[in-house]
Amino acid sequence: xxxxxxxxxxxxxxxxxxxxxxxxxxxxxxxxxxxxxxxxxxxxxxxxxxxxxxxxxxxxxxxxxxxxxxxxxxxxxxxxxxxxxxxxxxxxxxxxxxxxxxxxxxxxxxxxxxxxxxxxxxxxxxxxxxxxxxxxxxxxxxxxxxxxxxx
Amino acid sequence: xxxxxxxxxxxxxxxxxxxxxxxxxxxxxxxxxxxxxxxxxxxxxxxxxxxxxxxxxxxxxxxxxxxxxxxxxxxxxxxxxxxxxxxxxxxxxxxxxxxxxxxxxxxxxxxxxxxxxxxxxxxxxxxxxxxxxxxxxxxxxxxxxxxxxxxxxxxxxxxxxxxxxxxxxxxxxxxxxxxxxxxxxxxxxxxxxxxxxxxxxxxxxxxxxxxxxxxxxxxxxxxxxxxxxxxxxxxxxxxxxxxxxxxxxxxxxxxxxxxxxxxxxxxxxxxxxxxxxxxxxxxxxxxxxxxxxxxxxxxxxxxxxxxxxxxxxxxxxxxxxxxxxxxxxxxxxxxxxxxxxxxxxxxxxxxxxxxxxxxxxxxxxxxxxxxxxxxxxxxxxxxxxxxxxxxxxxxxxxxxxxxxxxxxxxxxxxxxxxxxxxxxxxxxxxxxxxxxxxxxxxxxxxxxxxxxxxxxxxxxxxxxxxxxxxxxxxxx
Numbered sequence: 001x002x003x004x005x006x007x008x009x010x011x012x013x014x015x016x017x018x019x020x021x022x023x024x025x026x027x028x029x030x031x032x033x034x035x036x037x038x039x040x041x042x043x044x045x046x047x048x049x050x051x052x053x054x055x056x057x058x059x060x061x062x063x064x065x066x067x068x069x070x071x072x073x074x075x076x077x078x079x080x081x082x083x084x085x086x087x088x089x090x091x092x093x094x095x096x097x098x099x100x101x102x103x104x105x106x107x108x109x110x111x112x113x114x115x116x117x118x119x120x121x122x123x124x125x126x127x128x129x130x131x132x133x134x135x136x137x138x139x140x141x142x143x144x145x146x147x148x149x150x151x
Numbered sequence: 152x153x154x155x156x157x158x159x160x161x162x163x164x165x166x167x168x169x170x171x172x173x174x175x176x177x178x179x180x181x182x183x184x185x186x187x188x189x190x191x192x193x194x195x196x197x198x199x200x201x202x203x204x205x206x207x208x209x210x211x212x213x214x215x216x217x218x219x220x221x222x223x224x225x226x227x228x229x230x231x232x233x234x235x236x237x238x239x240x241x242x243x244x245x246x247x248x249x250x251x252x253x254x255x256x257x258x259x260x261x262x263x264x265x266x267x268x269x270x271x272x273x274x275x276x277x278x279x280x281x282x283x284x285x286x287x288x289x290x291x292x293x294x295x296x297x298x299x300x301x302x303x304x305x306x307x308x309x310x311x312x313x314x315x316x317x318x319x320x321x322x323x324x325x326x327x328x329x330x331x332x333x334x335x336x337x338x339x340x341x342x343x344x345x346x347x348x349x350x351x352x353x354x355x356x357x358x359x360x361x362x363x364x365x366x367x368x369x370x371x372x373x374x375x376x377x378x379x380x381x382x383x384x385x386x387x388x389x390x391x392x393x394x395x396x397x398x399x400x401x402x403x404x405x406x407x408x409x410x411x412x413x414x415x416x417x418x419x420x421x422x423x424x425x426x427x428x429x430x431x432x433x434x435x436x437x438x439x440x441x442x443x444x445x446x447x448x449x450x451x452x453x454x455x456x457x458x459x460x461x462x463x464x465x466x467x468x469x470x471x472x473x474x475x476x477x478x479x480x481x482x483x484x485x486x487x488x489x490x491x492x493x494x495x496x497x498x499x500x501x502x503x504x505x506x507x508x509x510x511x512x513x514x515x516x517x518x519x520x521x522x523x524x525x526x527x528x529x530x531x532x533x534x535x536x537x538x539x540x541x542x543x544x545x546x547x548x549x550x551x552x553x554x555x556x557x558x559x560x561x562x563x564x565x566x567x568x569x570x571x572x573x574x575x576x577x578x579x580x581x582x583x584x585x586x587x588x589x590x591x592x593x594x595x596x597x598x599x600x601x602x603x604x605x606x607x608x609x610x611x612x613x614x615x616x617x618x619x620x621x622x623x624x625x626x627x
Binding site: 022023024025027028029030041044045047048049050052053073076077080082083084090091092093094095097098101102105106107108109110111112122123125126127128130131132133134136137 | 205211212213214216217218222223224225227229230231232234327330331332333335336337341342343344447448474475476478479480483484485486487489490491493494496497521559560
């Protein structure tokens with residue numbers, strides 16, 4: 001998969017794929033993170049992060065690029081204990097957990113897939129289908145006026 | 152007020168002078184904008200987020216999480232233990248929340264009166280404000296025939312375990328559940344405009360009354376040393392400055408506190424700035440059932456706990472659920488174990504334990520002016536969480552859950568304090584007239600002024616206090 005991101009280097013993107021495959025290795029009817037291709041949409045997550053957070057996350061993903069997969073798995077397993085670890089080590093683990101699990105799961109359960117994936121997305125596999133009835137709602141309204149009014 | 156603007160404009164070099172600039176567009180900012188413009192004031196509303204409406208809400212969870220929430224979706228406490236969600240768009244959190252309307256009770260008002268020294272914090276004086284707003288809001292309870300199975304299990308569990316529940320009053324008009332609408336979509340804005348958010352109700356009316364609106368404008372400094380207030384910030388990468396006779400701070404707990412801290416000449420004179428931060432910490436619990444529950448379908452939140460024992464214990468149990476990304480982050484584990492749990496998503500019932508936390512959190516800024524959210528649960532808070540989880544577990548089992556999951560990630564959706572209200576300038580930031588102590592041109596009436604956690608959803612009371620503040624401003 002080529003790196004589509006404006007914010008990640010090739011190495012950092014590969015780190016994302018490795019991380020994603022630890023969180024979502026595939027099996028049980030689910031595709032792996034890499035197979036799904038949801039990583040192609042990583043900029044939808046990164047674009048809205050504060051710049052410092054984005055840079056820190058990118059740096060971490062870059063480190064994971066060079067970390068053997070079994071060690072990434074150890075790290076992720078360690079992060080599961082984060083809620084219970086006291087003091088500064090716990091603080092660091094919890095922040096790490098939010099960042100790494102956040103980016104991986106946000107993409108994996110986003111409903112997004114890569115251009116080469118033709119199977120069902122995880123949202124379809126868990127049968128997450130939601131809607132809101134809007135056939136009686138006018139297509140334009142107060143919002144358009146607000147858009148024009150607000151600069 | 153127009154005379155103030157005219158006089159101030161003589162000193163402003165011809166730039167537009169507003170009577171009021173309102174920083175923030177949630178339920179507080181919108182209510183104040185509506186009341187002040189109705190009273191003839193020339194007002195400018197400044198919002199850091201973008202404009203969304205029913206024609207362009209992002210279509211899914213990933214879409215709205217980044218675009219419509221601060222921090223790209225979530226902000227974290229200093230110790231990493233708590234995640235905070237707050238809306239970043241015109242209309243603020245009112246666009247992305249569940250629009251619950253709850254009145255404070257005697258317990259909450261008595262506590263506030265004791266802590267703040269403010270006599271009007273009592274049920275007799277606050278009830279007419281609620282009544283006035285109630286008469287002007289479109290609100291409904293979900294009809295029992297529309298309750299989804301999650302709500303029915305919640306009710307059944309309460310009745311089996313001997314606790315009281317009540318239907319929730321929500322600011323909504325017509326959700327069309329009979330046509331298959333699923334409220335969970337509305338966590339990213341209501342495509343039907345059924346949710347009575349500020350962007351659907353007060354802001355359009357205020358605009359017709361003359362309100363001007365600037366969006367994508369992040370305010371980072373206030374200078375109130377002259378006859379007016381200079382408001383400086385950045386709008387789409389460009390430096391901006393606007394001027395108003397007075398400024399209403401309606402950017403919430405985080406926004407108001409950050410802004411006042413950044414204005415060193417103001418912040419250093421307010422010893423209580425940043426104190427008494429609370430957030431009603433929440434822990435999600437899931438029951439896994441043998442048959443599909445479909446908690447994500449239909450009305451997301453219909454009923455809630457309404458029980459004196461739970462109230463006295465500082466607890467509330469909410470009948471609520473989360474979309475898939477949020478659920479995947481709440482659930483423990485990773486790899487095959489985790490996806491196996493997610494595969495049972497449709498079989499989950501959801502019950503949230505919410506606690507009334509001690510007012511000891513602190514909001515500070517670092518050297519770069521970024522907010523530090525120092526909030527760790529106290530031993531008393533932890534005891535409440537433990538009790539709440541025990542009760543929720545008993546309830547899940549009482550209605551046939553095979554397994555109960557306690558999600559360890561805690562989060563806060565009601566961000567309160569940082570600029571507490573009170574009579575004593577040493578222990579409060581805002582005075583009983585809603586003016587910042589020593590800075591009469593700065594006003595605040597939103598959740599940032601809460602002196603403690605009420606243990607009750609804050610939205611309706613924010614509206615009531617904002618309405619009261621507006622009356623005081625118009626009378627002045």
